[in-house]
Amino acid sequence: MCCASVTAQPRAPLVIFLNPGYSDEPFWSDYSRYMQDAADDLGMELKVLYGERDPVRMLANARQVLDGEHPDYLIFTNEQFQGPVVLRLFENSAVKLFALHSTLTDEQQALIGGSRERHRNWLGSLVPNDEEAGYLMGRDLIALTEGQPAELLAFSGVKQTPSSILRLAGLQRALNEAPQIKLMQAVHGEWQEQRAYEQAVSLLPRYPGVSLVWSANDAMAFGVMRAADELGRDLRYAALNNSTRVLQAHIDGRIDVLASGHFILGACAMVMLNDHARDLDFITRGGESQVASLLRVIDRTQSEKLLKRLARPDIDLDFGQFSLLKHPEQSRYDCSIASLLE
Incomplete structure (x- = not known):
């Protein structure tokens, strides 16, 4: 009796993502959804544990992974x-670690080392171009004044979050190029609409000459907008995100400048880790610490296109196309939302 030989299929890499957001928070739940899209395209297995924006919960989730089923890769944020x-917890583990969305600061790395140094199982990181996004938002918001003097308020995110720090640094770069614009105050709205609303209720009467509002995300912009409406103030806004609400507000002209594109960053990381699992180390294609130029200022026509694409159950983006196993001629990854805006 003859039996046909069976070729063993490679096991699907298991990835666990320590998602820092709320499980019902549109940005972070969609972020995970696009990562799952990528996992499906690439033949990977993904599990997501939500931290609910609670540091204690985040670390409990990390310990759960350490004490339970060990994945091939653990994705964490800073x-x-x-x-x-997280790095200390897993320093004696065979689990390979990858920092996503926000990596260790220069100060932190000066103390404990960078990826593949003291913590050999920390493979690297992928972060968005947050500083550039903050700069582009500031530049385009300032351009609305046509060179005239103006006063500006800035609403940043959580103080101890690299994305918040970098976006605000980008705004400062734009302000350095426009001495006629005066930053009256920058506050930490902590990404929250209600907190930004309460801050704006206090700040707007204090600064009657303010006409420009720069917000590091969309929720805070809407909080300021609500306060401005109640106070009868007409302001110009720059914001960042891809929610249905902010895309529609941009289309309607209530948000003047909008940056978006970072929502597929986690999916791009899945592409890099899938290549790594199949013996193509991303360190040879852009280094172990990479910045993805995903964030860009989009116009109203592009907001309309993005709104329609993101409303679909599946955004119909084949993440396999970004694998460098398929494009060995490329020297680095080029994952982007360009096709979603066509």
């Missing part, structure tokens, strides 16, 4: 500067 704690 939200609220928790990255070094």
